[in-house]
Every structure is written in structure tokens, then in C-alpha cells.
Amino acid sequence: xVGGGIIGLASAFLLARRGWSVTLFDPAPGKGATWAAxxxxxxxxxxxxxxxxxxELQKCALPAWRELRAELRDVIAIELDIHETGTLMVAWDDxxxxxxxxxxxxxxxxxxxxxxxxxxxxxxxxxxxxGRIIEGLFIDGDAWLDPDQAVALLTAANEVLGVDVVxxxxxxxxxxxxxxxxxxxxxxxxxxxxxxxxxxxPLPNGARTSGxxxxxxxxxxxxxxxxxxxxxxxxxxxxxxxxxxxxxSRPGGYCILGATSEERxxxxxxxxxxxxxxxxxxxxxxxxxxxxLLETRLGLRPANVDLEPFFEVLAPGRWAWSSGHYRxxxxxxxxxxxxxxxxxxxxx
Ligand SMILES: Cc1cc2nc3c(=O)[nH]c(=O)nc-3n(C[C@H](O)[C@H](O)[C@H](O)COP(=O)(O)OP(=O)(O)OC[C@H]3O[C@@H](n4cnc5c(N)ncnc54)[C@H](O)[C@@H]3O)c2cc1C
Numbered sequence: 166x167v168g169g170g171i172i173g174l175a176s177a178f179l180l181a182r183r184g185w186s187v188t189l190f191d192p193a194p195g196k197g198a199t200w201a202a203x204x205x206x207x208x209x210x211x212x213x214x215x216x217x218x219x220x221e222l223q224k225c226a227l228p229a230w231r232e233l234r235a236e237l238r239d240v241i242a243i244e245l246d247i248h249e250t251g252t253l254m255v256a257w258d259d260x261x262x263x264x265x266x267x268x269x270x271x272x273x274x275x276x277x278x279x280x281x282x283x284x285x286x287x288x289x290x291x292x293x294x295x296g297r298i299i300e301g302l303f304i305d306g307d308a309w310l311d312p313d314q315a316v317a318l319l320t321a322a323n324e325v326l327g328v329d330v331v332x333x334x335x336x337x338x339x340x341x342x343x344x345x346x347x348x349x350x351x352x353x354x355x356x357x358x359x360x361x362x363x364x365x366x367p368l369p370n371g372a373r374t375s376g377x378x379x380x381x382x383x384x385x386x387x388x389x390x391x392x393x394x395x396x397x398x399x400x401x402x403x404x405x406x407x408x409x410x411x412x413x414s415r416p417g418g419y420c421i422l423g424a425t426s427e428e429r430x431x432x433x434x435x436x437x438x439x440x441x442x443x444x445x446x447x448x449x450x451x452x453x454x455x456x457x458l459l460e461t462r463l464g465l466r467p468a469n470v471d472l473e474p475f476f477e478v479l480a481p482g483r484w485a486w487s488s489g490h491y492r493x494x495x496x497x498x499x500x501x502x503x504x505x506x507x508x509x510x511x512x513x
Contacts, residue, residue, distance in 0.1 A: 166180075166187060166188070166189040166190070166359075166360050166362060167190050167191075167335045167338070167347060167359065167360065167361045167362065167363060167369065168190070168191055168197075168361065168362035168363040168364060168366075169189050169190075169191030169194030169195060169330070169362075170191075170194075170195065170197045170198060170199040170362065170364050170494070171195075171199040171202075171312060171315060171316065171319075171494055171495055171498040172362040172364070172487055172488070172490060172494060172497075172498055172501045172502075173189060173191065173194075173360070173362035173487075174189075174194065174195065174316060174319040174320065174323065174498075175233065175319060175498040175499055175501065175502040176360060176362060176487065176501060176502040176504075176505035176506075177189045177319075177323055177328050178233075178236075178237075178319050178322055178323055178326070178328075178502065179233075179236075179499075179502040179503065179505065179506050180502075180505060180506055180509055181323060181326035181327065181328050182236060182240070182322075182326060183506060183509075183510075185509060186327070187323070187326075187327075187328045187329070188328070188329040188330075188331060188354055188356065189323070189328055189329070189330050189331070190331045190333055190334070190335045190347060190349065190354075191330070191331075191332065192332055192333055192334050193332075194316070194320065194330065194332075195312075195313075195316035195320070197364045197365075197366070197464060197465070198364050198365060198385075198464035198465055198466055198467065198494060199312050199316060199364075199464070199494065199495065200312070200462055200464055201385060201386065201387050201424075201462040201463055201464030202312045202387075202464065202494065202495045203309065203312075203387055203411065203413045203421045203423045203424065204309050204310045204311055204312045204315070204413065204421075204495050205307070205308075205309045205400060205411070205413060205495070205496070206226055206227050206230060206247070206307070206308045206309060206310060206495065206496045207252055207304075207307035207308070207309070207400065207496070208220060208223035208224045208226060208227070208306070208307065208496070209252065209272065209277045209279075209304045209305075209306055209307055210252040210254065210304050210307050210400075210402050211223060211492065211493065211496075212268065212271055212272050212275050212277060213271070214271050216472070217275060218473065219472070219473060219474075219493070220275055222474070222497065222500065223493060223496055223497065225500060226493075226496045226497055226499065226500060227247075227249075227306070227308055229499035229500050229503070230245075230247055230308075230310065230498075230499050231247065232499065233245075233498075233499040233502070234247060237318050237319070237322050240322040240325050240326065241318060241321050241322045241325060243318055243321070245310060245314060245315060245318055246310060246311065246314065247308055247309075247310050248308055248309050248310065248396070249306075249307075249308040250307070250308065250309065250396075250397075250398065250399045250400055251303060251304055251305045251306065251307050251399040251400070252303070252304040252307040252399050252400050252401075252402050253282070253290055253291075253301050253302070253303055253304075253398070253399040253400070253401050253402070254268065254279065254301055254302040254303075254304060254402045254403070254404075255294065255298045255300075255301040255302075255401065255402070255403045255404075255449070256298075256301075256403065256404050257295075257298075257403060257404065257405040257406060257445075257448060257449060258406070260407065261403075261404035261405060261406070261407070262404075264404040264407070265301075265302060265404060268302075269302060272304075277304070279302035279303060279304045280302065280303045280304075280305070281300065281301075281302060281303075282300065282301050282302065282303045283299065283300050284298070284299045284300065285299070289397075289398060290303070290398055290399065292395055292398060292452075293393050293395050293450050293451075293452035293453070294401065294449060294450055294451075294452075295448060295449055295450070295451055298403075298449070303399060304399075307399075307400065309400055309413050310495070311415065312495050315495070315498075331349065331352075331354070333349035333350065333351060333352075334349060334350075335347045335348065335349055335369045336348055336349060336350065336369055336370060337369050337370040337371045338359060338361070338368075338369045338370070338371045338372050338484060339371050340359075340373075340479070340480075340481055340482070340483045340484050341483075342481055342482075342483070343483075344356060344357050344358075344483060345357070345358060345359035345483045345484055347359060347369070357483070357512065357513075358483050358484075358485075358508065358509050358512050359483060359484045359485075360484070360485050360486075360487055360505050360508070361479075361484060361485070361486045361487065361488075362487045362488065362501075363488065364380075364465065364467045364488060364494075365380055365381070365382035365383075365430075365465035365466060365467035365468070365488075366465075368486065372479060372484065372486065373479050373480050373484075374477065374479055374486060375477060375479075375480070377477070378469050378470070378475045378477050378486070378488070378489060379469065379470050380467045380468065380469055380488050380489055381428075381468050382429075382430040382465035382466065382467070382468070383426060383427070383428060383465065383466040383468045383491070384425070384426075384427045384428075384429045384430060384431070384432075384463065384464075384465055384466075385423070385424045385425055385426050385427075385463070385464055385465075385466055386423075386424060386425040386434050386438060386439070386442070386461055386462065386463045386464075387421050387422060387423040387424050387461065387462050388421075388422045388423075388439070388442060388443065388446075388458065388460075388461050389419065389420070389421055389422075389458075389459040389460050389461070389462065390419075390420050390422060390453060390456040390457060390458055390459060391418050391419055391420070391456060391457045391459055392418050392420075392453065392455060392456030392457055393414060393418055393420055393450070393452050393453055393456055394414060394416065394417065394418040395412075395414040396414045396415055396416040396417075398414070400412065400413050400414070401414075401449065401450065403445070403449045405445040405448060405449055406445070408441065408445060410422070410423075410442070410445040410446060410449055411423050411424070412446070412449075412450055418456075419459075420453070420456065422442060422443070422446045422453075423442075424442075425438045425439075425441070425442055426466075430465055432463055432465075433463075434461050434463055439461065466490075466491050466492055466494075467488045467489055467490055467491060467494070468489065468491045469488070469489030469491065472489075472491055473489060474488070474489040474490045474491070474493070474494075474497055474501070475487075475488065475489045476501065476504040476505075476508065478508065482512075483512065485504075485505070485508045487501050487504060487505060
């Protein structure tokens with residue numbers, strides 16, 4: 166397994182759990198895009214025009230996470246927390262309200278019926294939000310988890326299952342037709358099958374892709390603050406001046422504010438980018454005024470040409486490339502792991 170983000174870690178786990186002997190290469194596991202992610206598993210709130218296929222896939226993600234949670238529990242006796250809070254979608258001004266209406270229309274076409282909610286009827290649901298936001302849409306069935314916890318539990322379970330973690334970058338890969346080789350600066354490792362789960366990063370030399378899939382990095386930043394606990398309430402999604410904003414609130418007052426999206430790859434947080442995110446956050450959720458800014462996290466979303474995730478078997482057939490998960494890699498990780506398992510089993 167080349168790459169130990171959420172995709173590589175979950176895939177390594179499922180393979181090791183089914184008896185495979187797995188070596189995972191990554192100089193910094195869990196510190197790629199996965200590090201920046203808010204952890205929403207929100208198939209319905211992520212509905213977008215033209216993304217029906219992606220939605221159908223994402224719909225399977227929450228049940229798949231529940232199954233993965235059970236498998237993790239069997240191995241390490243620790244429960245991954247999955248918070249099934251749903252989503253509250255709101256608008257900042259009249260033109261944003263039109264965007265919410267458009268969302269509702271597309272959602273209905275996808276078979277999802279968001280429920281209209283009013284602050285006057287359910288003030289708790291709107292706690293912390295600007296007084297001018299008096300209505301919204303409640304979308305049931307969405308959830309969130311903490312990607313740091315998922316990474317920690319998968320890492321612990323992989324250790325129990327004997328996954329060998331090599332903290333090195335793979336520079337070159339080779340397919341002998343009967344097996345695979347992966348070369349780092351210090352060694353060459355041999356195996357029977359290999360999976361490249363390198364996110365938005367360039368593939369190692371020697372990876373022969375078909376050219377159908379091509380991943381580009383889309384930079385995103387989340388800000389982490391402490392000081393508002395609405396963890397018993399739905400995740401907030403807002404349209405603000407045409408931009409999107411979300412707030413994931415964890416028990417204890419830790420909140421994730423997200424997310425910026427730039428067609429850029431430099432690992433920097435620009436002041437303007439940060440200013441827009443915090444401005445949107447404070448307009449929609451003025452209760453954040455006195456929250457403490459803890460940190461920002463930056464990641465490169467792996468976006469395929471058609472924005473769809475993929476699992477591509479590379480010629481001549483013993484390496485596969487699992488990527489393109491874009492905004493949804495945390496959501497889709499258990500499904501990518503199943504693809505890895507099917508691929509491995511097809512070769513034995
Ligand atoms: C700001 C932000 C917010 C997000 N929020 C959400 C969300 O709420 N819900 C959701 O579902 N998704 C979210 N995403 C998307 C999600 O984070 C990604 O789709 C997902 O993390 C991709 O996982 P990955 O394992 O493919 O990539 P990564 O996490 O980037 O992991 C790739 C790993 O490969 C390693 N690597 C690369 N090249 C090599 C090599 N040659 N040799 C060895 N190792 C190598 C890297 O070190 C890295 O650890 C968000 C993304 C961002 C940026």
C-alpha cells in the first residue's frame with residue numbers, strides 16, 4: 166500500500182483483516198488531505214447538480230462506515246464515534262436563499278426530501294446562529310466523524326493485524342506480471358499486488374496509468390476553534406454571499422469551520438482566504454466571536470477530471486490506483502477499502 170491517508174489506511178485494514186500480509190509506505194501517514202478534513206459523511210447535504218452517480222455511491226458510505234466500525238471494534242475493542250446529527254442548511258441573504266431553494270429542488274430530483282424548519286418552532290436547532298436566520302432546511306441521515314480518531318483507530322488496528330508501516334516515500338514501482346516491486350531511497354520491497362493511494366500527490370515513477378483518470382490538487386483549508394458547543398444539533402451548512410460555509414461542532418466546544426477551495430497546490434494559507442472564511446463564519450454564527458482560534462489545517466483534495474472517485478487497475482494488472490475522492494474521501498474510505506479487497510482477491 167503506497168500512501169497512508171484515510172484511503173490507504175482503511176484499505177490496508179480491510180486487506181489485513183482478511184488475512185493479507187500488508188506493508189504500508191508513507192513518510193507521514195494521516196497528514197495529507199485527511200488531516201484537513203472536517204469528517205462529514207453527508208451524502209445528502211453534498212448533493213450537487215450532475216453528481217447523481219457520486220450521490221448514489223455516497224449513500225452507501227454511512228452503512229459502510231458502521232460496518233467498518235464493527236470490524237475495528239472486533240480488533241481493538243474501541244468504538245469509532247459516528248455522530249448522526251443530520252444537517253441544517255441556511256441562507257445568509259436573498260440571493261443565498263435562492264441557492265438553498267435550488268439545492269432543495271436538486272435534492273428532490275435525487276429522491277431526498279429536506280424538511281423545512283423554523284427558528285420560532287425549534288430555537289435549539291438555530292442556537293448560536295445569527296438572529297436574521299429564521300428558517301432553514303433540515304436534512305436527515307447525514308453524519309460526521311473525527312478523521313483524527315479514524316486515523317488513530319485504523320493505525321492501532323493495523324498494528325494489531327501486523328501491517329508493516331515503512332515511513333518512506335515510494336520513488337518507483339514495477340509490475341513483473343507475477344508480482345510488484347516498490348522502491349524507496351533505502352530498499353526495494355516485493356509483493357504480490359500493490360495499491361497506490363497517494364491522494365493528490367504525483368504517482369511514483371513506473372506507474373502506467375491509462376490516461377482516463379488524472380488527479381489534480383484542489384487546496385482546502387479548515388480553521389479549528391474552541392468555544393461553541395452545538396454538538397447535539399445538526400451540522401450547519403450555509404450559503405453566504407454565494408459561497409458555502411460549514412460548521413461541524415464536536416462535544417466540548419471544538420468546532421471545525423470550513424472550507425476554502427482553491428485550484429492551487431502551494432501549501433500555504435493566504436490571508437484573504439482566511440479572512441473570507443472567518444467573515445462568513447462570524448456572519449452566520451456570531452456566537453463564535455469569542456471562540457479561540459486553535460489552528461488551521463490545509464490539504465490537497467484529489468480531484469479527477471470528472472470529479473468522480475476511481476479504482477483503476479494499471480497495466481499489466483498487479484498495481485491499482487485508488488484516488489479521485491475529492492471532497493468525499495473520508496466519506497468514501499470504507500467503499501474504497503472494499504474495492505482494494507475485491508482487487509486483491511481477484512488476483513489470488
Ligand atoms: C479542507 C478539506 C476538508 C475536507 N472535508 C471533508 C469532509 O468533511 N468529508 C469528506 O468525506 N472528505 C473531506 N475532504 C476530502 C478528504 O480529505 C480527501 O478526499 C481524503 O482525505 C483523500 O484521502 P487520501 O488517502 O486519498 O489522500 P491523503 O489523505 O492526501 O493521503 C495520501 C497519502 O499518501 C502519501 N503519499 C503520497 N505520495 C507517496 C509516495 N510516493 N510514497 C508513499 N506515500 C505517499 C502522503 O504522505 C499522504 O499521507 C476534505 C478535504 C479538505 C482539503
